Amino acid sequence: MAEEARRINAAHYFYLLKEDEESLGLLWSKVASDGDETSSQLGLTGPLTMGEARADRCMVLHHTKGGANDYCLAMLPNLAAIEVIDRSDNGPSRQGWLRFLARVDDFRTLSLEKGVSLFGESTLLVIPGGGDGHLIEEAADLVGSRVNASGMTGLPIAGEAVEPLPDLGGAYLASDLKPSLAGGDGCRLFRFPAPEPSSVSYWALAAADPEAMVTNLFPELDSRLQELTRAASYFRQQRESIMGERADIERKVGALLHKQVQTTSDNEPNTGELENRISSLSRMFGLLATDSLMARQADTRLGNDLELLRQNLTRLMDGRPGSRDEIGEYLLNKYSAELDAVRTVARDLDYSRQNAEAAIEVVRTQVELLRAREEAVIQEQTKGLLKQILRLQEEGLALQVAAGLIEFVLIFYYVLLSWEHIIGSAAAEHLTPFTRMLPILGIATGAALGTHFLARSIKNKTWRNPGLWVTGALLLFSLVMLIIISVTI
Amino acid sequence: MDLLKLIEEAIEDERNAAAKYRKGAELAEDPETRSFFEQLVGWEQGHERILRDRLAALKIIRGNHQ
Numbered sequence: 001m002a003e004e005a006r007r008i009n010a011a012h013y014f015y016l017l018k019e020d021e022e023s024l025g026l027l028w029s030k031v032a033s034d035g036d037e038t039s040s041q042l043g044l045t046g047p048l049t050m051g052e053a054r055a056d057r058c059m060v061l062h063h064t065k066g067g068a069n070d071y072c073l074a075m076l077p078n079l080a081a082i083e084v085i086d087r088s089d090n091g092p093s094r095q096g097w098l099r100f101l102a103r104v105d106d107f108r109t110l111s112l113e114k115g116v117s118l119f120g121e122s123t124l125l126v127i128p129g130g131g132d133g134h135l136i137e138e139a140a141d142l143v144g145s146r147v148n149a150s151g152m153t154g155l156p157i158a159g160e161a162v163e164p165l166p167d168l169g170g171a172y173l174a175s176d177l178k179p180s181l182a183g184g185d186g187c188r189l190f191r192f193p194a195p196e197p198s199s200v201s202y203w204a205l206a207a208a209d210p211e212a213m214v215t216n217l218f219p220e221l222d223s224r225l226q227e228l229t230r231a232a233s234y235f236r237q238q239r240e241s242i243m244g245e246r247a248d249i250e251r252k253v254g255a256l257l258h259k260q261v262q263t264t265s266d267n268e269p270n271t272g273e274l275e276n277r278i279s280s281l282s283r284m285f286g287l288l289a290t291d292s293l294m295a296r297q298a299d300t301r302l303g304n305d306l307e308l309l310r311q312n313l314t315r316l317m318d319g320r321p322g323s324r325d326e327i328g329e330y331l332l333n334k335y336s337a338e339l340d341a342v343r344t345v346a347r348d349l350d351y352s353r354q355n356a357e358a359a360i361e362v363v364r365t366q367v368e369l370l371r372a373r374e375e376a377v378i379q380e381q382t383k384g385l386l387k388q389i390l391r392l393q394e395e396g397l398a399l400q401v402a403a404g405l406i407e408f409v410l411i412f413y414y415v416l417l418s419w420e421h422i423i424g425s426a427a428a429e430h431l432t433p434f435t436r437m438l439p440i441l442g443i444a445t446g447a448a449l450g451t452h453f454l455a456r457s458i459k460n461k462t463w464r465n466p467g468l469w470v471t472g473a474l475l476l477f478s479l480v481m482l483i484i485i486s487v488t489i
Numbered sequence: 490m491d492l493l494k495l496i497e498e499a500i501e502d503e504r505n506a507a508a509k510y511r512k513g514a515e516l517a518e519d520p521e522t523r524s525f526f527e528q529l530v531g532w533e534q535g536h537e538r539i540l541r542d543r544l545a546a547l548k549i550i551r552g553n554h555q
Contacts, residue, residue, distance in 0.1 A: 230549055
């Protein structure tokens with residue numbers, strides 16, 4: 001029971017991904033082996049993680065004590081945390097903090113040697129409620145000295161580069177906490193600049209009753225911040241890469257639009273080259289569309305994270321008029337600026353996409369104009385060809401008529417001559433001119449027209465030609481008439 | 490293919506490469522060669538850290554976020 005009364009001097013939080021059960025198990029077994037007394041809300045058997053029991057808040061699953069330290073395995077909304085809490089009878093002091101931090105360094109070194117992947121770390125130095133000015137300065141000085149400590153190198157890289165805190169007249173930011181959370185008025189949270197290249201963030205807490213803050217409330221806020229920091233860093237890198245890509249695409253689009261189109265041998269623009277340009281522009285458009293999607297996802301994600309951080313801050317900070325909240329202002333401004341940057345990128349990408357789309361339209365119009373011109377030329381050529389064919393057809397028809405006429409005259413003349421020769425001139429003279437001419441006229445007409453219809457039937461490969469049959473009948477009738485006249489003279 | 494798995498494999502590759510170069514540094518007889526291998530070890534560790542960092546970010550971003 002005496003240990004219960006021992007004051008918290010400091011706490012350190014190792015954050016790990018919940019799903020990284022191996023790392024979590026390794027680090028917890030390392031930490032738990034230091035403890036001599038174990039208790040837990042859940043049994044100690046079974047898997048350490050609790051994927052199915054996703055707590056909205058910080059939930060301590062396992063708790064063990066060893067010497068001056070308490071060790072907790074806690075589950076947070078998206079991360080798991082191993083809390084190392086330092087207690088003493090004498091209260092906080094620089095020496096006490098240094099001893100504790102050396103112990104934490106040992107855990108870190110051992111865990112890294114075992115290949116444990118840490119997501120992030122935070123140290124929280126605790127000072128008595130009311131904010132002991134001297135101890136705050138001691139804490140700031142200690143954190144400052146760790147920034148330059150050579151032992152800090154080689155740790156997992158930070159989710160973000162070092163972020164110098166704004167100059168507010170001190171080496172830290174401070175925010176008043178709700179009195180109900182940490183033992184009355186005057187409780188306050190401090191945030192120190194992050195040392196580079198460590199992923200450890202440093203905080204201090206001035207509280208009369210720091211238990212709830214240290215065990216649950218602080219890790220809830222801090223883990224959100226760890227996640228947001230990591231996501232923002234990831235999206236920042238993505239943004240830089242996207243902006244580089246965008247600048248490259250803009251340059252290429254501009255170059256494509258201003259590049260002279262190669263001409264063909266007859267000095268016409270090359271359609272193939274223009275089509276290649278459309279293809280290149282479409283590829284660029286595709287890249288921009290993907291980038292745009294990524295920017296929108298980043299927007300959604302950061303927006304959600306920022307809202308969750310705001311909720312966390314509201315839950316902890318005093319919020320009464322006149323209260324101080326430099327941490328909240330700083331964090332919300334910082335990540336709002338990140339969010340704005342993401343939205344600016346998304347907007348810029350939309351402009352670029354529109355530009356690429358417009359460029360595609362320009363080139364496509366060029367191609368269409370070119371094709372229309374080519375089609376007009378072809379149509380003109382076709383028209384000329386059709387005229388020529390028509391003229392040839394007309395000429396052919398005239399020749400056909402002339403040939404038909406000549407055929408008729410020749411047949412008429414020779415049939416008449418042959419017939420008169422056969423029946424004799426004297427007999428022919430007894431006939432009236434009408435009787436003499438009529439059968440010959442029928443034969444000449446039938447032969448001349450019959451030749452034409454026969455040619456057409458042969459061409460169409462059909463005998464179903466009424467003209468042919470009528471002329472055939474006329475020819476036959478005229479021959480019969482000729483024979484009858486010849487016999488009856 | 491699972492991209493996270495791919496990154497995990499890449500981390501393993503970086504670690505193996507660093508181990509190989511570390512061995513090279515141990516075997517090197519002249520300071521220049523040793524220094525070269527040590528530089529390579531540093532590069533590989535740097536790659537590993539970047540990959541780990543990105544993997545953690547991707548896991549958190551892709552995970553069921555509350």
